[in-house]
Each structure stands twice: as C-alpha cells, then as structure tokens.
Amino acid sequence: MDTGFTRRQIIGGSARLGLALAVGVPLLQACGDDSKSSSGKVTESIKDGLKPEAGPLRVFDYDSYINPDVISSFEDKYGVKVEVTTFTSDDEAISKLASGAVDVDLHHSAATNSLFKLVDSGLIMPLNKTYLTNIGNVAAPLRDPYYDKGGTYTVPYTIFGTGIGFRADRVDPAGVNWETLWNPAYKGSASVLDDYREGLSMAMLRKGLTDVNTTDPAVIKKAGEDLSELTNLMNIKVEIEGYHTIPEGATTVAHTWSGDMLTALQYLPEGTTSDVLGYWQPEPAVINNDCMCVMTKAKNPVLAHLFIDHLIDKDNALTNFTFVGYQPAIEGIDSQYLIDQNLVPENLRTSVMTNDQIAKGYRFLQLSTDVEALWQDAWSKFTAGG
Amino acid sequence: MSRNRPGQPARGLALVTWLYVLWSLLPVLIAIRISFNSGKSRSTFQSPSWRWYFTDPLQSVWHDDSLRQPLRNSLKLAALTMLITVPIGVAMAIGLQRWRGKLSKASNGLMLFPLVTPEIVMGVALFLVFTQVYTSVPRGFTTQLLGHITFSISYVVVIVRGRLAAIGPQYEEAARDLGANRMQAMRLVLLPLLGPAIFASLMVVFAGSIDDFVISSFLSTGASSETVPMKIYSSGRATATPALNALATIMLVFTLAAVGLAALVMRRMRMRQGGGDDVQLGNMAAVG
Amino acid sequence: MANAAGAAPGGHRNAFWGFLSLPGVAWLAALFVVPFYAVAAVAFGKIDPILRTADPVWNPAQWDFSAMNRVIDRVLDPNDLGKTFLRTFAYVGGALALCCLIGYPVAYYVARHAGPKRGLFLALLVLPFWISYLMRMLAWVNLLQPDGYVNRIIGWLHLPGEHNWLNGDWPAVVLGLTYGYIPFFILPLYAALERLDKRLIEAGRDLGASPSRVFRHVTLPLSVPGLLAASVITVLPMFGDYYTNGFLTSGSPRTEMIGNQIEFYLRGTSQPQTGASLVLILSAMLLVLMAYYLVVTVRAQRAVAT
Numbered sequence: 010m011d012t013g014f015t016r017r018q019i020i021g022g023s024a025r026l027g028l029a030l031a032v033g034v035p036l037l038q039a040c041g042d043d044s045k046s047s048s049g050k051v052t053e054s055i056k057d058g059l060k061p062e063a064g065p066l067r068v069f070d071y072d073s074y075i076n077p078d079v080i081s082s083f084e085d086k087y088g089v090k091v092e093v094t095t096f097t098s099d100d101e102a103i104s105k106l107a108s109g110a111v112d113v114d115l116h117h118s119a120a121t122n123s124l125f126k127l128v129d130s131g132l133i134m135p136l137n138k139t140y141l142t143n144i145g146n147v148a149a150p151l152r153d154p155y156y157d158k159g160g161t162y163t164v165p166y167t168i169f170g171t172g173i174g175f176r177a178d179r180v181d182p183a184g185v186n187w188e189t190l191w192n193p194a195y196k197g198s199a200s201v202l203d204d205y206r207e208g209l210s211m212a213m214l215r216k217g218l219t220d221v222n223t224t225d226p227a228v229i230k231k232a233g234e235d236l237s238e239l240t241n242l243m244n245i246k247v248e249i250e251g252y253h254t255i256p257e258g259a260t261t262v263a264h265t266w267s268g269d270m271l272t273a274l275q276y277l278p279e280g281t282t283s284d285v286l287g288y289w290q291p292e293p294a295v296i297n298n299d300c301m302c303v304m305t306k307a308k309n310p311v312l313a314h315l316f317i318d319h320l321i322d323k324d325n326a327l328t329n330f331t332f333v334g335y336q337p338a339i340e341g342i343d344s345q346y347l348i349d350q351n352l353v354p355e356n357l358r359t360s361v362m363t364n365d366q367i368a369k370g371y372r373f374l375q376l377s378t379d380v381e382a383l384w385q386d387a388w389s390k391f392t393a394g395g
Numbered sequence: 396m397s398r399n400r401p402g403q404p405a406r407g408l409a410l411v412t413w414l415y416v417l418w419s420l421l422p423v424l425i426a427i428r429i430s431f432n433s434g435k436s437r438s439t440f441q442s443p444s445w446r447w448y449f450t451d452p453l454q455s456v457w458h459d460d461s462l463r464q465p466l467r468n469s470l471k472l473a474a475l476t477m478l479i480t481v482p483i484g485v486a487m488a489i490g491l492q493r494w495r496g497k498l499s500k501a502s503n504g505l506m507l508f509p510l511v512t513p514e515i516v517m518g519v520a521l522f523l524v525f526t527q528v529y530t531s532v533p534r535g536f537t538t539q540l541l542g543h544i545t546f547s548i549s550y551v552v553v554i555v556r557g558r559l560a561a562i563g564p565q566y567e568e569a570a571r572d573l574g575a576n577r578m579q580a581m582r583l584v585l586l587p588l589l590g591p592a593i594f595a596s597l598m599v600v601f602a603g604s605i606d607d608f609v610i611s612s613f614l615s616t617g618a619s620s621e622t623v624p625m626k627i628y629s630s631g632r633a634t635a636t637p638a639l640n641a642l643a644t645i646m647l648v649f650t651l652a653a654v655g656l657a658a659l660v661m662r663r664m665r666m667r668q669g670g671g672d673d674v675q676l677g678n679m680a681a682v683g
Numbered sequence: 684m685a686n687a688a689g690a691a692p693g694g695h696r697n698a699f700w701g702f703l704s705l706p707g708v709a710w711l712a713a714l715f716v717v718p719f720y721a722v723a724a725v726a727f728g729k730i731d732p733i734l735r736t737a738d739p740v741w742n743p744a745q746w747d748f749s750a751m752n753r754v755i756d757r758v759l760d761p762n763d764l765g766k767t768f769l770r771t772f773a774y775v776g777g778a779l780a781l782c783c784l785i786g787y788p789v790a791y792y793v794a795r796h797a798g799p800k801r802g803l804f805l806a807l808l809v810l811p812f813w814i815s816y817l818m819r820m821l822a823w824v825n826l827l828q829p830d831g832y833v834n835r836i837i838g839w840l841h842l843p844g845e846h847n848w849l850n851g852d853w854p855a856v857v858l859g860l861t862y863g864y865i866p867f868f869i870l871p872l873y874a875a876l877e878r879l880d881k882r883l884i885e886a887g888r889d890l891g892a893s894p895s896r897v898f899r900h901v902t903l904p905l906s907v908p909g910l911l912a913a914s915v916i917t918v919l920p921m922f923g924d925y926y927t928n929g930f931l932t933s934g935s936p937r938t939e940m941i942g943n944q945i946e947f948y949l950r951g952t953s954q955p956q957t958g959a960s961l962v963l964i965l966s967a968m969l970l971v972l973m974a975y976y977l978v979v980t981v982r983a984q985r986a987v988a989t
Contacts, residue, residue, distance in 0.1 A: 104950060107734040109534060405796045409796070415785055439831070528717065548710065556984070605815065624817040
C-alpha cells in the first residue's frame with residue numbers, strides 16, 4: 010500500500026535537507042546570541058546623588074525571604090512598588106540571569122561561591138556606597154570577605170549554617186548528628202536539601218572529610234554513593250521545604266539551613282508549641298551567606314541601592330528576622346542578643362551563630378567547570394535513583 | 396445503530412463506566428468544595444464561606460496579587476493565542492486540504508509533528524531557541540504566546556480538515572459556477588460552512604492554552620509571566636491555603652463558560668446547516 | 684480520488700492553496716524546526732567559559748560529541764541514568780496497562796451499549812479535557828494528605844494501615860499518570876470502536892458464537908488498531924512528564940523520571956549539553972512511536988479524502 014514515502018522521496022528529501030543546512034547554518038550563526046556577557050567585569054557604578062526612580066523595583070529572590078512589612082515600609086517611604094520574582098535554587102537564579110530569562114534590578118540572594126560568575130560576566134555592578142548609609146552595620150567578619158574584596162559588589166543579607174532540623178518530640182536532641190539522617194527509625198520522614206553542593210558536602214562531612222571543595226573524583230563519587238543509600242533506606246525526600254514540613258509534622262529529620270528552624274516557628278499548627286523544634290549543627294559547619302547585589306542592566310539602580318540600605322537598617326533587619334528566621338549579617342545581632350530579646354527560644358539557640366563560629370566555618374568556593382560537572386553528575390546519579 | 400442486548404455484560408460495563416466517571420470527576424468536585432472552606436484546611440471540608448475567593452483581606456484570590464496575576468496572565472495568554480492561532484490554522488487547513496504535490500505532503504507531515512512531540516521536548520527546544528537564536532524577542536509573555544501558538548496550530552488544522560473532508564468541494568464549485576471567484580467562494584460559502592469547526596477550534600485552543608504547564612514554565616521569566624498551572628505547581632506542595640483551590644475553580648469556571656458559549660453558538664450554526672453531534676465529537680476524538 | 688478543484692498540480696489554483704498554507708508552514712518552520720535544530724546545536728555545542736551557560740554550535744562539521752557520549756555511557760549504566768529510563772518505561776507501561784484495563788470497557792460501553800445516553804456519557808468523558816491537568820492533580824494532593832479523605836476512608840473501612848501517600852512511592856505516580864492521561868486514551872478509543880463494522884460482529888453472533896467468543900475473536904482483533912493509536916497518543920506525553928511525580932511525590936529519587944533529569948540539567952546546572960543530549964536521546968527512543976502514529980494518521984487522512 011502506498012504510504013507516500015518512496016525511496017526517491019527520501020533521497021530527494023535528504024538532498025533538500027542538506028541544502029537547507031548549508032543555507033541555514035550560517036544564517037543561524039549570524040543571528041546567534043552576541044549579547045552574552047562575556048564582556049567582562051563592570052568596574053563603574055552609578056553616579057552619586059541621583060534621585061530614586063519611579064519603579065517598580067524588581068527584586069529577584071527566594072520565596073518569602075523578606076518580611077512583607079519591611080517591603081511595605083520601603084514602598085511607603087519612596088512611593089514605589091516592589092515586585093519579587095522568585096527562584097528555588099542558586100543555579101536556577103544564575104541560569105535565568107545569564108540567559109536574560111529574567112529582567113530584574115536587584116539580585117537579593119546571590120550565593121557566595123557562584124558570585125564570580127555574576128562579577129566576571131559583568132552581570133552585576135559595583136556598589137556606590139554613598140547610597141548605603143547603614144553600611145557600618147554589617148557584621149565584622151563579612152565587611153571584607155574573601156569572596157568579594159572590600160565588599161565592592163555585595164552586601165551580605167543573612168548568615169546561615171547547614172545542619173539538621175528535627176522534631177524534638179520524636180528525636181532525642183542529645184543524640185542528633187549526621188547519622189540521624191541514616192536512621193531507619195525515621196524512614197519516610199527524612200529529607201535532604203535539593204542542592205548539589207550542600208547534599209554532597211554533607212555526605213563528605215559525615216565521613217570526616219572536611220574539604221567541601223574537593224576536586225577528588227573518588228571522594229565525590231563516594232559521597233554520591235553514600236547519599237544513594239538513603240534512597241531505599243530512608244525513602245528520602247529531596248527538597249528545601251523543611252521549614253514548614255517539620256513543624257507540620259510531615260518530616261521528622263531534615264537536612265536544613267539554620268534559619269529554617271526559626272522560620273518554622275511561624276508554621277507551627279495551632280496547639281503546637283515551639284518545643285517540638287530542634288536544630289543541630291556540627292562544629293565547624295558549612296557556613297554561607299546571601300549577598301545582595303545590583304544588576305548592571307538595572308532600570309532602577311538607585312532604588313536597588315536604597316532597598317539594600319533599607320534592609321541593613323538594624324530595626325528593619327530585626328523585623329525581617331522575625332519573619333524570615335535567618336540571622337541577619339548585622340553586627341551585634343547574635344544568639345545571645347536574640348535570646349535576650351526573646352526572639353529566639355532557648356531550645357533553638359544553635360540556630361544562630363557567633364562571630365567566632367562564622368569565622369571558623371567551612372565556605373563553598375568556586376569550582377572549575379570540570380570539577381563542577383563531577384559534582385553535578387554525582388548528584389544527578391543520586392537523584393536519578395541510582 | 397447498535398443492537399442493545401440488555402443483560403449481564405452490558406450492566407457490568409455500565410457499572411464500570413459510571414464508576415469511572417465518578418473516579419474521574421469526584422476528586423475535582425471535592426477540590427472545588429474545599430475551595431469554599433472557611434478555615435485553612437486543604438484536606439477536609441469546613442463550613443462554607445467565600446473567604447478564599449474574596450473576603451480574606453490578605454490571602455483571597457481577589458486580594459492576593461500573587462494569585463490574581465497568574466489568573467490575568469493565563470486568560471490574556473489564552474485569549475491572544477486563540478485569536479492568532481485560529482486564522483493561521485484555518486488558512487492552513489484549507490490550503491493543505493486542497494494543495495497538491497510533494498511540498499504539500501511535507502507540510503502536512505510538519506503540521507502533524509507537534510501533535511506527537513512530548514511537551515518537554517518542545518519546551519526545551521523553544522527555551523533554547525529563544526535564549527540562543529531569537530534573542531531579541533521579549534522574554535516572558537511574548538515568548539509564551541509564541542510557544543502556545545506553535546503547539547496549537549496543529550489542533551486547529553486537524554479539526555478544520557475533518558470538517559472540510561465532510562463538507563466536500565461541491566458548495567464552492569456551485570458558487571464558482573454561479574460566478575464567484577475563488578476568494579469569494581471561500582469567504583461567502585466555505586467559511587460559514589466551517590463555522591462549527593472554527594468554533595470548536597477556538598474552544599480547544601483556549602482550553603489547551605489555559606491548561607498548558609510545560610511550555611509556559613520553560614518560557615516564563617518570573618512573577619509577571621506566571622500562569623495558573625505554574626502557580627498551582629509551585630504552591631501545591633508548599634504552604635498553600637484553599638485559595639489555591641479557589642484560583643483553580645475560577646479558571647475552571649472561565650473555561651467552562653467559554654466552552655458553553657462556543658457550544659451554544661455551534662448548536663445555532665448547526666441547526667441552520669444540519670449536521671450531527673458525532674461530527675464534532677468525532678473531531679475532538681481525532682484531535683486527542 | 685476526485686480531483687476536486689479540477690486543478691492540475693502546479694497550476695495557478697494549486698499555488699493559491701499553497702499560499703494559504705504559507706503562514707502556518709512558515710510559523711512551524713521557524714518555531715518548530717529551528718528549535719529542534721537548536722537542541723542539537725546545544726547538545727553538541729560548548730558552554731560559555733564564565734557563565735557556564737549554553738553556547739550552541741550551528742555547523743555540524745564542528746559538533747562536539749563528548750557530552751553526548753558521556754550521557755550515553757550513563758544511560759547504558761543500569762545504576763545510573765539507565766535506571767531512570769527503565770523506571771520511566773515501567774511507570775508509563777504500568778499507567779498504560781491501567782488505562783487499557785479501565786478505558787477499554789468504558790469506551791466499549793459508550794460506543795456500543797450506551798444507546799440514548801451516549802451524548803451524556805460523551806459529555807462526561809470530554810469534561811476532563813476542560814479541567815486543568817494540574818487542578819486534577821491538586822485534587823489528588825488534597826485527597827492524599829495524611830488527614831485527607833483517602834486515609835479517612837481507609838480507616839473507616841478498617842483496612843490495613845494509614846499510608847503516607849505523598850511520600851515518594853511509585854503507586855502515587857502510576858496512579859497519577861493514569862488519572863491524568865486516561866481521558867486522552869478513552870476518547871480516541873471510543874471513536875475507533877464506534878467505527879467498527881457492526882456487521883462483522885453481528886455475523887459472528889449469527890453464526891452461533893457465544894458473546895464472549897465473538898468478543899475474543901471478532902471485536903478484540905478489530906479494536907487493535909484503535910487500541911494502538913490510543914496507546915501511542917497517550918504514552919508519548921507521559922514519557923516526558925516530570926511534573927506529575929514532582930507534584931505528587933515532591934522530589935523523591937525513588938520515583939525520578941527522565942523528564943526530571945532533563946529539567947535538572949537544563950535549569951540548574953552548567954551542563955546544558957547534557958540536558959539537550961538527554962532530550963535528543965528521549966526523542967530518538969520515541970521516534971518509532973511518533974513515526975508509527977504519523978504514518979497511520981496520514982493514511983487515515985488519505986482514506987477520508989478519497
């Protein structure tokens with residue numbers, strides 16, 4: 010039966026395809042994207058003394074990472090609107106900024122170990138400190154950080170460590186460590202952070218390997234295999250929702266960030282007290298901070314600067330803290346202060362850090378492309394259920 | 396006409412069918428009922444209220460911009476997709492039906508391809524093409540619109556061609572015999588005859604666009620280009636309230652209203668022309 | 684085949700119809716063909732050294748197949764992506780089996796036994812198409828909560844154990860896929876069954892065969908083309924699904940499908956070539972199915988036109 014695809018048509022079709030390629034390829038090469046920012050670092054900021062723009066200020070951020078009251082007070086102060094576009098992981102954020110998939114003024118939560126990508130590609134501009142009147146409030150260890158000499162491009166937002174959040178009413182707080190995540194007693198209610206650096210480094214730290222930036226393929230591979238044990242042993246979930254699944258009870262043990270358990274205070278169901286929450290962090294722990302930075306192509310750069318300034322005001326930072334639960338990178342706001350202010354319950358003292366802990370923590374550094382691929386592939390193998 | 400054999404097999408099958416219909420629709424009805432909860436529970440019924448629709452001052456769909464904006468975006472996207480896709484598709488359907496030759500066969504094959512391509516493949520392809528090739532196209536709404544049109548064209552062509560085949564060429568030929576030229580014959584005779592199919596296409600494209608998740612998601616740039624399915628996906632497992640159910644219900648109401656309207660118009664058209672229910676439902680089945 | 688418009692191929696009239704098709708064809712060429720080529724160009728391309736985003740290579744002569752080779756190695760490794768592919772096939776197969784089991788009786792009933800109620804049933808069968816897929820999944824998330832109605836009914840019926848349904852097990856995913864895609868299965872199957880030549884079935888009965896023999900030896904074999912077509916149209920989108928399991932099981936490695944891996948590599952990593960390669964591999968695997976469906980459809984179109 011004639012299906013219409015004769016040999017002659019196939020050969021003719023291939024010839025035409027070849028012709029199309031010969032013509033189309035140069036055309037596509039010509040149209041291709043030239044605007045990719047391999048143009049290099051931006052070294053000049055905006056001029057002094059400019060007036061704030063009309064807005065709206067577009068902020069790029071994790072979900073629910075700024076107190077709506079703090080946003081409202083900024084909106085009222087300058088008579089502008091603030092729009093928040095969200096992402097769920099740092100890699101997603103960089104992907105979207107680099108490809109131009111999002112168009113924002115302020116990147117509110119850049120990770121330190123990928124900051125070089127934003128700087129070297131010219132995506133962010135240096136800050137003009139004349140707009141940042143509160144810059145002196147920044148916590149001492151982070152005023153001249155290793156990832157951004159002189160604090161040229163960024164201002165830290167929050168500081169956090171990585172540890173284990175858990176239900177204190179189901180797990181003995183005294184015995185919690187990384188092994189708790191491998192304890193089959195909690196099968197079906199355990200989770201690991203959906204982040205390949207955090208997940209793999211956690212497996213490494215569990216085995217006493219402290220180089221969280223390792224380039225050793227064997228170590229990376231082993232870390233992935235250790236994580237894979239969790240798949241069937243624990244029916245492990247891979248998510249960043251610990252901040253609400255723990256208080257809601259769906260998760261008992263979660264690989265989380267320190268601030269998550271404080272955020273969790275707001276997600277406690279009626280009738281549940283804060284005693285059910287617990288947090289453990291090793292000493293030293295992986296420490297990280299978010300950075301705020303202004304996009305080079307921002308349409309509202311002055312507003313972006315002013316917003317940063319607004320957030321590092323000590324009162325605003327405290328107000329933010331009550332909502333976000335992550336420790337602000339503000340000098341003087343540490344665990345003792347927050348406990349004294351009754352903002353942190355005693356059983357969650359470990360969720361907030363001292364300057365000393367911050368200084369001693371392990372930091373994620375940038376990895377070369379090949380090494381990054383090793384980490385990503387090991388993580389992919391774990392999440393693929395392998 | 397089928398011979399109805401009442402008896403065990405038919406009754407057993409009837410039971411299975413009714414159970415299926417229940418299984419298919421009941422969860423959605425429950426979800427709609429939950430949207431009317433007065434409290435925050437998303438799993439059990441609470442006393443009915445409009446809270447999540449408009450009375451809650453912070454979190455109801457009416458007041459929460461993070462819920463209203465996806466609704467606006469979805470409706471805008473669906474409306475524009477519908478208006479642009481249907482003319483292109485109708486023209487293509489008429490053209491392909493009558494066109495002879497190898498190019499026509501190739502174009503036909505090209506038209507059928509999107510129907511069998513998994514969405515993730517199309518989503519990835521469109522994402523890459525807009526970030527690497529057509530980089531001057533404004534990202535977000537515009538690219539989503541272009542993506543929606545792309546996968547919708549084939550639906551229109553298939554539906555309209557089905558109707559074209561049933562109509563046959565004799566009406567146009569009669570018009571041409573009476574002195575009309577080709578354009579007039581098409582405009583005054585063929586297009587009205589195609590009325591029901593065109594309306595069916597509008598419905599299908601509207602519903603397809605409103606329901607699209609993968610393509611919208613890959614081509615979105617943030618809050619301003621979030622659609623309702625994307626919102627449901629991102630909030631559904633997190634800390635959502637019944638407001639999310641309310642949002643989904645509102646979308647459903649819009650869709651059903653559009654479908655209902657189109658069905659009414661189609662019925663009026665068909666009554667004037669004479670044609671069976673089965674033709675249209677056959678079109679739906681052919682598209683699926 | 685009647686030469687309807689009385690046109691000889693290549694004549695003015697023919698060109699007219701060609702021009703009518705032009706907008707659609709041009710659109711699809713620009714936004715369907717070119718994007719596919721872009722996927723290949725990214726898969727076999729490079730990455731920007733600083734941003735580590737895709738840097739596609741358009742000239743096939745310059746294509747770099749190393750990323751694709753690495754991916755193929757991983758796909759062939761049963762402890763790595765091979766497992767994910769197998770799992771995806773298993774889920775899709777399971778969901779398809781359920782669709783056939785549930786869908787065939789329903790389609791058969793509505794096509795052949797519904798009588799005067801056929802219109803009503805058709806409306807009910809078409810209704811899910813107008814309900815957003817994610818809303819239907821959301822409905823199940825509501826029902827499968829630990830304190831949701833499914834667990835309540837299980838408790839009320841005193842069946843063993845309250846289950847945490849949304850916890851990352853395959854039943855939730857397979858059932859979710861079935862629930863989501865079965866309308867796409869039933870409707871084409873209904874259309875095919877409705878078109879079955881009833882005379883053949885009546886002939887079987889007239890020859891004295893029992894209803895079950897008639898079904899097994901006449902009806903079922905006649906339904907096979909319809910079943911195949913419905914299966915293909917249902918199964919193709921399922922293979923690329925990544926949101927059903929993402930929604931119902933929230934990131935569990937035990938239920939990871941190939942779509943999730945594609946999303947991971949393209950959205951969150953510095954290896955878009957891997958993601959694009961996975962898309963090409965998936966498409967290649969599905970090509971057989973896609974080609975089958977295309978050939979069948981073209982034949983059907985031709986049959987209708989004659």
